[in-house]
């Protein structure tokens with residue numbers, strides 16, 4: 001999107017504001033399916049925790065996507081957006097048995113990542129097929145908070161516990177219809193991913209009634225110039241070849257599934273915030289914006305580096321700024337960043353703000369969550385309203401004290 005278009009949206013809908021470009025989401029979806037076009041049954045389940053607005057869900061549904069969900073509420077939102085239960089997979093971690101039951105009763109595919117839950121579920125519902133989440137014990141991630149397939153991770157059933165899984169299957173008569181892994185975000189190296197995939201293929205051979213193999217996600221997208229990006233096209237070529245060979249070996253066609261979040265929506269998102277103050281100190285120049293980690297926590301939480309552009313003065317001379325929020329705690333978005341000269345009142349645009357940005361927003365400091373706008377067919381469409389004071393107090397109860 002052009003700085004001018006974004007600036008107009010900030011004027012029209014106010015600041016701070018999230019903007020999502022529909023075309024980018026569609027293009028990313030098509031890029032992924034094109035990379036695996038030789039696979040007969042491909043299934044993309046959008047990991048909706050990245051960005052869960054129901055219009056975004058609808059857009060992805062129109063592309064042909066299914067949904068990957070991690071809570072009962074996400075399942076409800078998915079159904080509300082028009083997905084049928086057979087298009088949804090539930091991949092929770094550490095949720096209660098009751099929650100899993102509730103979701104299974106809706107006809108949604110369950111993915112289990114714990115032996116005790118598997119045993120309990122199999123004993124109670126031997127007729128409901130389940131997928132199992134395997135931990136291949138491969139370090140494929142970038143940041144330790146988002147790398148979830150390694151040996152110390154809380155996610156998945158250890159690959160070394162497959163014999164135990166097989167015993168449970170035999171004892172309960174349950175049906176394992178899928179095998180899943182998700183090694184975590186930010187796959188830097190395709191070879192590592194392919195290595196983990198081999199482990200999954202190997203495990204899959206031991207289950208005779210599989211319908212699908214789910215390779216999770218973790219596709220890395222570039223945040224700044226020179227960043228490594230998962231080469232989807234190359235991964236597509238290599239994994240397709242291996243998958244087709246596996247199908248032959250296995251003796252039947254299988255569905256190949258992925259569940260990307262970031263890959264589909266990260267680059268489509270822009271976060272716009274206005275500069276309240278420019279503060280020259282002895283060491284740096286601060287640009288203080290009308291937002292904070294209540295609206296965009298990734299830089300403080302994972303150290304993610306969002307590109308920042310001054311869309312009010314895109315051609316201005318570049319200077320160094322430390323961009324900070326208005327939260328009464330240190331909330332630095334960027335340190336000593338080159339940005340076109342900033343004046344108070346300018347609007348800054350944070351790139352890659354589609355995934356894990358609005359969905360992680362809170363009301364800390366009693367601030368309203370920003371509005372969200374979808375840019376489609378050359379127009380901005382409001383897809384969630386800015387919160388109001390009513391929203392802040394609607395669940396609070398003032399009692400006599």
Ligand SMILES: *Cc1c(COP(=O)(O)O)cnc(C)c1O
Pocket residue numbers: 047049050068070091182184185186216217218219259260261262263355
């Ligand atoms: C979060 C998550 C994803 C999506 O990860 P991205 O890095 O956003 O693509 C996929 N699968 C599971 C099980 C997840 O928890």
